[in-house]
Amino acid sequence: MDVILPQILNGLDKGSAYALIALGLTLIFGTLGVVNFAHGALFMIGAFCSVSLSRILNLSYVTEDPTQTDFLGKPLKVETPYLEAWFGPEFGGALIDWSVPLAILFSIPIMILVGLVMERGLIKHFYKRPHADQILVTFGLAIILQELVRGIYGANPIQTPAPDMFRGSIDFGAMLGFDPNVIIYPYWRMIYFFFSAVVIGGVFAFLQFTTFGMVVRAGMADRETVGLLGINIDRRFTIMFAIAAVVAGWAGVMYAPINAPNYHMGMDFLVLSFVVVVVGGMGSLPGAVAAGFLLGILESFASMTAVKEILDGIDQIIIYLVAIIILLTRPRGLMGKKGVMED
Amino acid sequence: MLGLNKKDTSLLMFVVALSLFAPIILNIFPKDSGFAFFNGGYPDLMQRFAIFGIFAIGFNILFGLTGYLSFGHAAFLGVGSYAAVWMFKLLNYNILPALILSVVVAGLVSVVIGWISLRRSGIYFSILTLAFAQMMYAIAYSDLFGRWMGITLTNGETGLQIYNNDPQILLGNGPTSPHLFGLEMGARKVLSIGPWEFVFPVGYYLCAILLILSFYLSIRIFRSPFGLMLRAIKSNQTRMSYTGLNSKPYTLAAFVISGMYAGLAGGLLAAMDPLAGAERMYWTESGAVVIMTILGGVGTLIGPILGAGTIKYMENIISKMNEKLLHDWFSFLPESLEYAMVWLASWFTGEGWHMTQGVLFMLVIIFLPGGLVQGGQKLASRFRRNKADDTATNATPAE
Numbered sequence: 001m002d003v004i005l006p007q008i009l010n011g012l013d014k015g016s017a018y019a020l021i022a023l024g025l026t027l028i029f030g031t032l033g034v035v036n037f038a039h040g041a042l043f044m045i046g047a048f049c050s051v052s053l054s055r056i057l058n059l060s061y062v063t064e065d066p067t068q069t070d071f072l073g074k075p076l077k078v079e080t081p082y083l084e085a086w087f088g089p090e091f092g093g094a095l096i097d098w099s100v101p102l103a104i105l106f107s108i109p110i111m112i113l114v115g116l117v118m119e120r121g122l123i124k125h126f127y128k129r130p131h132a133d134q135i136l137v138t139f140g141l142a143i144i145l146q147e148l149v150r151g152i153y154g155a156n157p158i159q160t161p162a163p164d165m166f167r168g169s170i171d172f173g174a175m176l177g178f179d180p181n182v183i184i185y186p187y188w189r190m191i192y193f194f195f196s197a198v199v200i201g202g203v204f205a206f207l208q209f210t211t212f213g214m215v216v217r218a219g220m221a222d223r224e225t226v227g228l229l230g231i232n233i234d235r236r237f238t239i240m241f242a243i244a245a246v247v248a249g250w251a252g253v254m255y256a257p258i259n260a261p262n263y264h265m266g267m268d269f270l271v272l273s274f275v276v277v278v279v280g281g282m283g284s285l286p287g288a289v290a291a292g293f294l295l296g297i298l299e300s301f302a303s304m305t306a307v308k309e310i311l312d313g314i315d316q317i318i319i320y321l322v323a324i325i326i327l328l329t330r331p332r333g334l335m336g337k338k339g340v341m342e343d
Numbered sequence: 344m345l346g347l348n349k350k351d352t353s354l355l356m357f358v359v360a361l362s363l364f365a366p367i368i369l370n371i372f373p374k375d376s377g378f379a380f381f382n383g384g385y386p387d388l389m390q391r392f393a394i395f396g397i398f399a400i401g402f403n404i405l406f407g408l409t410g411y412l413s414f415g416h417a418a419f420l421g422v423g424s425y426a427a428v429w430m431f432k433l434l435n436y437n438i439l440p441a442l443i444l445s446v447v448v449a450g451l452v453s454v455v456i457g458w459i460s461l462r463r464s465g466i467y468f469s470i471l472t473l474a475f476a477q478m479m480y481a482i483a484y485s486d487l488f489g490r491w492m493g494i495t496l497t498n499g500e501t502g503l504q505i506y507n508n509d510p511q512i513l514l515g516n517g518p519t520s521p522h523l524f525g526l527e528m529g530a531r532k533v534l535s536i537g538p539w540e541f542v543f544p545v546g547y548y549l550c551a552i553l554l555i556l557s558f559y560l561s562i563r564i565f566r567s568p569f570g571l572m573l574r575a576i577k578s579n580q581t582r583m584s585y586t587g588l589n590s591k592p593y594t595l596a597a598f599v600i601s602g603m604y605a606g607l608a609g610g611l612l613a614a615m616d617p618l619a620g621a622e623r624m625y626w627t628e629s630g631a632v633v634i635m636t637i638l639g640g641v642g643t644l645i646g647p648i649l650g651a652g653t654i655k656y657m658e659n660i661i662s663k664m665n666e667k668l669l670h671d672w673f674s675f676l677p678e679s680l681e682y683a684m685v686w687l688a689s690w691f692t693g694e695g696w697h698m699t700q701g702v703l704f705m706l707v708i709i710f711l712p713g714g715l716v717q718g719g720q721k722l723a724s725r726f727r728r729n730k731a732d733d734t735a736t737n738a739t740p741a742e
Contacts, residue, residue, distance in 0.1 A: 035466055122705075122709075125709070129712075131465060131466050131469075132410075132412045132469075133708055133712060135412065135414075135466070135469065136633065136634075136637060136704070136708050137704075137705055137708040137709065139630055139704070140701045140702070140704035140705035140708065141701070141705060142701075143697055143698070143700060143701030143704070144698060144701035144702060144705070146697075147690075147695060147697050147698035147701060148698075151690055151695065151698075267627070271473060271474075271477055271626060274470050274473065275470065275473075275474050278467060278470050278471075282466070282467075311491065312487070312490045312491065313485050313487045313490060314487075316481040316482075316484075316485060316487070317478045317481050317482060317487065320474045320475070320477060320478035320481075321478070323474050324459065324471070324474060324475070324478075327462075327463065327467070327471060328459065328462065331462065331463060331467075
């Protein structure tokens with residue numbers, strides 16, 4: 001148990017990221033019928049929302065402190081963030097410290113805007129085009145977004161720390177009665193998992209228990225009939241696109257402390273997320289989430305030393321192998337429905 | 344001629360002329376003139392034109408004829424490169440066995456991948472090929488097969504290179520760079536006429552001959568009953584299966600043929616520079632060949648060559664542009680405007696080449712899904728219609 005549990009825990013945070021991205025991809029696919037290769041870029045933009053907010057909050061002015069001198073003997077230059085000057089060192093410092101969680105709020109308008117512009121400006125014109133065209137045009141868009149971010153933030157990963165109080169690790173094993181220091185788990189990863197569980201639950205609840213969600217589900221099942229009933233389904237689908245963008249953005253915002261954001265993180269996650277979607281079954285929301293966690297955990301099991309002794313390096317290809325096997329045995333994926341993307 | 348009809352013969356002749364005179368066409372600007380920057384006629388680049396032309400022609404046989412969008416073709420390119428370098432390591436620098444092995448190995452790999460991937464179509468096929476290619480990339484990047492067998496197979500992130508202690512059993516006193524029976528790939532002849540300077544490299548002409556052969560083969564495939572069958576599968580696969588036809592052997596054959604083309608291209612890349620690295624197999628490289636084919640025109644004969652040439656030329660020229668050059672170009676403007684223009688242009692030049700690529704790509708898909716060939720046809724037909732309109736208005740004057 002003390003061998004298996006850490007692997008499951010390790011798999012959860014990566015699995016959460018896969019699940020969140022795959023959920024958004026499936027939402028877009030199920031509503032608009034569009035294969036969005038730019039979804040990884042949305043994830044990346046989210047991560048850079050974190051970076052931007054922490055930079056904005058850290059904006060400082062420089063004062064000279066005559067009582068201290070630096071190594072050249074000149075008065076020491078002290079940088080004081082504006083926030084600390086305005087709100088006092090305690091509250092201002094806390095704001096700066098909490099920049100990543102605050103970026104969740106900060107990212108909402110940005111992601112909604114990006115999502116709406118993308119949908120109205122580009123993807124709308126591709127509803128009727130073949131899937132190949134959709135793939136290619138969103139691929140082009142992903143390249144552009146990635147290059148924009150590289151132009152603004154540079155090519156190097158940017159460290160974005162989590163708030164101080166979440167920096168340590170939790171001794172998970174001791175809580176369950178194992179020896180101490182056997183199963184330890186960083187706080188932030190645990191928060192990431194709970195955060196994604198809440199977001200996923202929220203999306204499902206929204207679709208299941210609100211009138212808006214009901215109309216959207218009806219539209220996913222039969223768009224034409226819903227349209228004939230006099231409901232403006234296009235507008236609702238556009239809103240769903242924005243929601244999917246926000247979900248992908250949040251996945252990125254919270255992922256920033258786990259892995260320092262760089263400009264190609266979106267592309268790296270995109271391929272795996274597509275594999276996740278296909279394994280889960282195209283168009284199935286629960287399938288996407290389940291497959292995300294499943295593949296994340298499988299990946300972490302494959303990187304165990306015991307497994308590595310048998311087959312070295314299997315952790316790097318396990319996801320693809322599993323995907324290929326699942327597609328060959330269950331061609332529609334784990335929870336795929338009949339008639340989705342069969343043509 | 345050669346079993347082609349008149350139109351195809353002239354197309355083939357066009358490609359032959361284009362590739363034979365490329366060193367002259369691409370070095371059209373005199374060496375010392377200000378436009379010499381735009382010359383593309385140096386050996387490395389021309390060789391890349393031909394190699395990626397072959398790659399794109401092969402990709403077009405799959406995507407253009409059957410409509411199956413493979414997002415993992417770079418894997419075959421990489422496999423071809425590795426196979427060729429292994430031949431250099433084991434035998435000698437003669438490229439003939441290397442090229443043969445790279446085609447064969449790429450063919451075998453594509454049989455396996457194609458047989459599995461072609462069980463699905465549409466988006467599933469794209470993602471399956473993508474997953475396979477990423478898997479092969481991961482295998483090559485950390486040399487998994489080699490580690491499992493306890494040898495060096497791909498040499499991981501360093502890339503496969505030739506070392507002095509390699510067997511090279513046939514090397515003897517032969518040349519120590521890639522050659523074809525003694526004819527070294529790196530050799531070149533330089534012709535200077537007045538201010539012009541033309542370079543005729545051996546390696547390029549070898550690739551050009553293979554390009555012409557590949558192109559001829561692709562014409563024959565396009566015009567054959569087999570090609571017709573592939574088109575039928577593209578236009579309505581359901582109907583094909585209702586008539587009792589099993590489409591799998593046809594699509595698989597197309598997949599393997601295009602995989603072998605990619606293997607040949609990979610082998611030629613290794614012949615140009617005898618090393619092979621995993622980054623050649625990364626999935627954005629597969630995206631690049633899709634871009635080339637679409638830019639030129641999917642499903643057309645000449646399109647892939649044009650697309651590959653355009654992309655490789657732009658990649659080379661645009662990534663060469665630096666800020667100093669841009670300042671020179673915009674120096675005629677007032678200073679503030681000059682800096683603004685340079686700032687704007689630097690997003691798209693030098694390191695920003697990928698940005699240009701993305702923009703170009705989106706523009707082509709949005710406005711010109713048929714690629715350059717369609718664009719040319721549109722222009723031609725407008726020109727012709729205008730002419731026709733002119734004669735019509737002349738015949739029946741306005742009321």
